[in-house]
Amino acid sequence: MGFFTDTSICIGCKACEVACKEWNDVPEDGLNFLSTSYDNTGGLGADTWRHVAFIEQPIQVAAVGDNGVRWLMSSDVCKHCTHAACLDVCPTGALFRTEFDTVVVQQDVCNGCGYCVPACPFGVIDKRESDGRVWKCTLCYDRLKSDMEPACAKACPTQSIQFGPLDELRDRAAGRLGVLREAGVADARLYGADEDDGVGGFGAFFLLLDDPEVYGLPPDPVVTTRDLPRMWKAAAGAALALVGAVAAACARPR
Amino acid sequence: MTGPQDRSHGPDAGSGYYGHPVVKAPVWKPAIALYFFTGGVAGASSTLALAAGLTDNRRLARSALVASAAGIAVSGPLLVADLGRPARFLNMLRVAKPSSPMSVGSWILSAFAPASMLAAVCDVTGRLPRLGRAAAAVAGALGPAVATYTAVLVADTAIPAWHDAYRELPLVFAGSAATSAAGAALAFTPVADAGPARRLAVIGAVLDVGAFRAMEHRLGEVSGPYENGRAGRLARAAEACLAAGAMLVPAAGRRRSAAVAAGALLCTGSLLTRFSVFRAGFESAADPAATIRPQRRRMEGTERPPVTTPTPGSTRARPTSESTVDP
Numbered sequence: 135m136g137f138f139t140d141t142s143i144c145i146g147c148k149a150c151e152v153a154c155k156e157w158n159d160v161p162e163d164g165l166n167f168l169s170t171s172y173d174n175t176g177g178l179g180a181d182t183w184r185h186v187a188f189i190e191q192p193i194q195v196a197a198v199g200d201n202g203v204r205w206l207m208s209s210d211v212c213k214h215c216t217h218a219a220c221l222d223v224c225p226t227g228a229l230f231r232t233e234f235d236t237v238v239v240q241q242d243v244c245n246g247c248g249y250c251v252p253a254c255p256f257g258v259i260d261k262r263e264s265d266g267r268v269w270k271c272t273l274c275y276d277r278l279k280s281d282m283e284p285a286c287a288k289a290c291p292t293q294s295i296q297f298g299p300l301d302e303l304r305d306r307a308a309g310r311l312g313v314l315r316e317a318g319v320a321d322a323r324l325y326g327a328d329e330d331d332g333v334g335g336f337g338a339f340f341l342l343l344d345d346p347e348v349y350g351l352p353p354d355p356v357v358t359t360r361d362l363p364r365m366w367k368a369a370a371g372a373a374l375a376l377v378g379a380v381a382a383a384c385a386r387p388r
Numbered sequence: 389m390t391g392p393q394d395r396s397h398g399p400d401a402g403s404g405y406y407g408h409p410v411v412k413a414p415v416w417k418p419a420i421a422l423y424f425f426t427g428g429v430a431g432a433s434s435t436l437a438l439a440a441g442l443t444d445n446r447r448l449a450r451s452a453l454v455a456s457a458a459g460i461a462v463s464g465p466l467l468v469a470d471l472g473r474p475a476r477f478l479n480m481l482r483v484a485k486p487s488s489p490m491s492v493g494s495w496i497l498s499a500f501a502p503a504s505m506l507a508a509v510c511d512v513t514g515r516l517p518r519l520g521r522a523a524a525a526v527a528g529a530l531g532p533a534v535a536t537y538t539a540v541l542v543a544d545t546a547i548p549a550w551h552d553a554y555r556e557l558p559l560v561f562a563g564s565a566a567t568s569a570a571g572a573a574l575a576f577t578p579v580a581d582a583g584p585a586r587r588l589a590v591i592g593a594v595l596d597v598g599a600f601r602a603m604e605h606r607l608g609e610v611s612g613p614y615e616n617g618r619a620g621r622l623a624r625a626a627e628a629c630l631a632a633g634a635m636l637v638p639a640a641g642r643r644r645s646a647a648v649a650a651g652a653l654l655c656t657g658s659l660l661t662r663f664s665v666f667r668a669g670f671e672s673a674a675d676p677a678a679t680i681r682p683q684r685r686r687m688e689g690t691e692r693p694p695v696t697t698p699t700p701g702s703t704r705a706r707p708t709s710e711s712t713v714d715p
Contacts, residue, residue, distance in 0.1 A: 168406075170405075170406045173406075176408065177405075177408055179412075187405060189405070219545075219546065222485075222487040222488065223487065223488045223489070223490065223544060223545075224485075224488060225480050225483075225485065225488045225490035225491035225494060226476075226479040226480060226482050226483065226491075227482055227483040227485070228479070243476075243479055243482070244472075244473070244476075244479075245471050245472065245473045245474075245476035245477060245479045245480070246471050246472015246473045246476075247470075247471055247472075247480075247490060248414060248415040248416055248470075248472065249488070249490050249541075249545075251412045251413075251414060251415050252411065252412060252413065252414045252545040252546060252547050252550075252669070252673060253544065253545050253546055254411065254412065254546060255411065255546040256410070256411070257409060257410055257411045257412040257546075258412075259412075260412055260415070261415040261472055265472070266471070266472025266473045267472050267473060268472075347402075347404045347405075347410075347676075347680045347684070348404070348405065349405060350404050350405030350406075350408050350410060350676075351410070352410050352411075352679055352680065352683055353680060353683045353684050353687055354683040354684070354686055354687045355546075355683070358544050358545055358546050358551055359487055359544060361543075361544075361551070361554060362487065362489075362540075362544055364554065364555075365489075365540045365543050365544060365554045365558075366540060368539075368540075368554055368555050368556075368557075368558045368559075369536045369537060369539060369540045369558040371558070371559075372532075372536045372539070372558030372559045372561065372562040373532035373533055373535070373536045373558075373562065374532070375559060375562055375595065376432060376435065376531075376532045376535055376536065376562040376565065376566055377435065377532055379562075379566050379588060379591045379592060379595065380432070380435050380436050380439045380566070380588060381439060382587065382591060383436075383439075383570075383584040383585070383587040383588035383591060384436070384439035384440060384442075384443050384445075384584040384588075386583060386584070387440075387443035387444060387445045387583075387584070388445060388580065388581060388583045388584075
């Protein structure tokens with residue numbers, strides 16, 4: 135199960151942010167004016183599990199010339215990667231894959247080592263300093279267990295956030311992309327719908343209207359553990375070099 | 389309406405969303421950089437002690453055993469103190485996960501630390517000499533792993549200056565560990581018995597500086613933090629200390645005072661190397677361009693990089709025992 139977030143119909147109401155906070159009892163994440171359009175949460179973190187990005191792009195419109203604005207809005211969320219770096223590097227097994235194929239932190243196990251934080255290629259998971267443990271979107275694990283859809287999808291008034299089986303959502307997204315392309319929205323593209331990408335496809339993917347980096351998303355994320363065998367090999371070589379250095383130094387006993 | 393101006397490929401192509409970082413900086417405190425140093429001292433010292441013992445240099449073996457035990461005794465508290473929930477440190481041994489360098493490291497340390505401390509206690513007190521020698525052998529064999537796994541630990545992240553350096557970082561850490569172990573041994577061993585430590589000091593310093601420079605060179609556009617800013621200054625200071633320490637080595641073969649000074653300089657250089665690498669990760673994470681630009685180039689260059697077999701426990705298609713809730 136997963137999310138398809140169709141940003142072309144997001145209206146920036148932030149109902150998803152509020153519903154997520156209400157349902158999951160997520161603490162306040164700062165009442166700040168960030169001078170970043172209508173965005174005052176900045177990005178995903180321990181206390182922000184849905185984040186609505188606002189981008190005001192200057193464009194040319196026939197009626198007003200150079201003064202046109204295109205407003206991009208997108209509700210970001212944990213991607214629930216198929217190959218999840220956070221889960222791979224977690225040393226306690228606190229992060230696990232659920233029966234819904236989502237990635238969730240077991241809060242009674244997490245010891246706050248923080249390894250998952252820099253491992254995530256999207257900068258999603260973070261440590262809550264007041265608490266010592268890491269937190270992120272659970273895709274409303276408790277609601278899924280009760281056959282309810284996640285709080286954000288339930289609250290979304292435009293169905294920009296859609297919840298369902300991933301293959302169904304991918305079909306729906308491909309259809310929507312076709313409609314947009316036909317209507318002349320050439321920059322529309324799916325992000326994270328490809329199972330052959332560097333994280334094996336997202337459990338929460340998107341329809342974007344510009345390059346991913348414009349929304350603060352990495353254009354070609356790769357799970358860091360893909361290179362882990364090569365890293366261990368490099369470390370084995372270095373360990374041997376250390377043995378060689380010590381052996382050479384001790385070739386004469388004094 | 390015409391299309392939007394394509395700003396994403398313009399002059400500030402890498403600035404992303406209001407310049408916000410794409411990946412999160414680590415939440416690790418400087419205690420972790422200090423641990424990279426103390427763990428390096430401990431790991432390389434135990435290997436030096438084993439080699440010195442095998443070549444019948446008892447004085448050198450003893451100072452290296454004590455340095456190893458001291459290094460690892462400090463390391464444990466540093467690691468536990470950095471946890472958000474220190475009382476849960478034993479959860480590190482709840483599972484064994486090859487896909488997590490921190491899990492692998494926890495298991496290595498839990499074998500190494502008792503062996504290292506036992507070897508030192510037996511050697512200094514003269515009790516249970518055979519048990520002591522066995523413990524020293526275990527610690528000496530695990531030492532190189534203790535000294536280098538930390539490089540994999542930082543490389544196995546999404547931070548460009550760490551991840552992309554995965555080829556050279558283990559060599560940097562191995563060299564840095566050798567230098568610090570040699571420095572500690574120089575300072576605490578009589579001149580007549582410290583010959584191997586002096587040679588190891590020079591080899592380690594050359595390895596540390598050489599691998600660091602090679603890393604900067606190969607990293608290209610994401611090497612910025614290692615060259616500029618605070619991490620860059622730390623790296624230059626490390627090089628200066630290592631060069632000065634290595635130049636004092638000949639004098640250290642004549643006078644104990646010079647040996648102590650050389651040892652202090654070499655250990656300081658090793659410590660600064662660790663802090664430079666640690667700091668560079670934070671600076672690299674803070675820069676959205678360091679994440680975005682190489683990915684964008686990879687995308688527009690050739691085909692997608694091949695997806696290799698994922699590590700166990702991470703795959704949607706192949707659920708493992710990790711896939712269900714623990715009772």
